Amino acid sequence: MSQSIAAPSTTAHRAGSNIGDAIFGFAVRAAGVFVLLLLGSLIVTLFIGGLPAFKAFGLGFVFSTDWDPVQDVFGAAVPIYGTLVTSVLALIMAVPLAFGIAFYLTELAPMWIRRPVGTAIELLAAVPSIIYGMWGFFVIVPLMSQYIQPSVIDTFDGIPVLQDFFAGPPFGTGIFTAALILAVMIIPFIAATMRDVFLTVPAVFKESAYGVGCTTWEVMRAIVLPYTRASVVGGIMLGLGRALGETMAVTFVIGNTNRIATSIFGPGNTIASIVALEFPESQAGSLKLSSLLALGFILFVISFIVLAISRLLLRPRSK
């Protein structure tokens, strides 16, 4: 009885499920291709939008420090310089702290503390960038201009080379402040990545090292770090990718001046900050708007390279 119920359904059902499978398979594959097209059209759109600027200024666009809307002359050198300098400075500040946090959370902290502290650090990454901008502008900038910058400038005054490096009026804003805010923003990304890769080290390796009498730090230096080296660098590159394109936080505190600053307290700009600030004042179809889109294209190329390297290094071990 029960067999006769099951039997007839097979042929009719099989045909229906084949069509269902074909439709579903096509739909998800199409969605995958859509994502490829999305990134492809993003690149093409920025390039086409920037084409008039590339044509007007040629390769000199990348090396020119001019930004003169009145004369209609634009160059990308200052924002590119600002983007790279702030991001690298931010990395220098963020990497040691992020490493310390990841080391503490994986090897040192008592078990019950790891989850809440880890979550708190991750929440730091969830705070919107505009909030970092406001906090930087209203809290860090006054601190910098009243206490930190005057004392540092005084300390290095009279020492050749270094006095230029830390020169300038203590406005509080500038490249160093922007880098500091960026560092706070990327610490959680780097720390979380490092923590996750540290946890992939097989316990046997670490136990063997402890067994021959290594201290915690020696285990970290001689076992964990060599084992995870590539992924750690990948995590740092991920943080760098974030820092390069950060807009709102930097716009608030960098001082927004189109000049290559030799002092790290000097004002500057980044690609993202100049786009955010100058865009509202650009006419549709103007050479200025095209220059901003060209800057966007350059930023995309830089971030793409950094993120691609990061992905490559963060690939799971194939073993």
Next chain:
Amino acid sequence: MSGAAATADLRPGPAKDERVAKALGSRRKRANMIVQVLCILATVIGLLFLAAILFTLIYRGFAGLHLSVFTEVTKPPGSGGGLLNPIVGSLIQTAIGTAIGTPIGLMVGTYLAEYAAGSALGNAVRFVSDVLLSAPSILIGLFIYELAVAPFGGFSGIAGAIALAVIVIPIVVRTTEDMLNLIPTALREAAVALGAPKWKMIVLICYRAAKDGILTGVLLAVARVAGETAPLLFTSLGNLNWSVALNRPMASLPVTIYQYAGAAYEDWVELAWVGALLITFGVLALNIVARLVLRNRN
């Protein structure tokens, strides 16, 4: 006496000399101690940053948190007003952006987990999605400006929602793929053995088993786009008047905060802090809820 000397000779290296061995040991311990203290210090500094930001938000924003913030629209400086239109605008754009981005992200994640194992197309899609995940959001704003603002002659709420959708997609892709990969193969085999076609296996078995994880991804995506400013600057622009029309410029909380915080009027700056307080605690609450959803499952 001679026995002790014999065992000392058997020991290798510097340990032969008791004093050298002790000095070396205490040096290693000291280095370990210093690093441990530095690591605790780094963690404390990280936590202090979070505490400082939250404290500043409460200190500067809590005083201005009246009912009028939620009931009145933005007004010219000096005449009070609230944040009703930015709040509603943010809700609308975030909701539409999530509604557009989630199904696409879900399908891409399904493709990567269920169909693309080892294929070149799958690897390309995974790579591109991960690049989109970390791509500067201001570029997504420029992209949507060229695509959905410039050709149609004006900033619009729907353009803002589309820009947010582009940010939602890769977040949902990542969590969906990860969560589907966690589902045991035995569960799939059981479904297939009963004669279920692949799509039914995915929709009825895998999606149900991964429900909490996928929901977490969507919540994290909402939390991320709710605070985004840069992509909205060039798409929905912001609007100081009440407007919920999708084809007109639309206010949003982050853009209003940006405009107000940089203004010279004290009441605008105060409202900016109130908005900052609302958005930060909203976003952090969403993040915590998302974590709780995932933890309940385990």
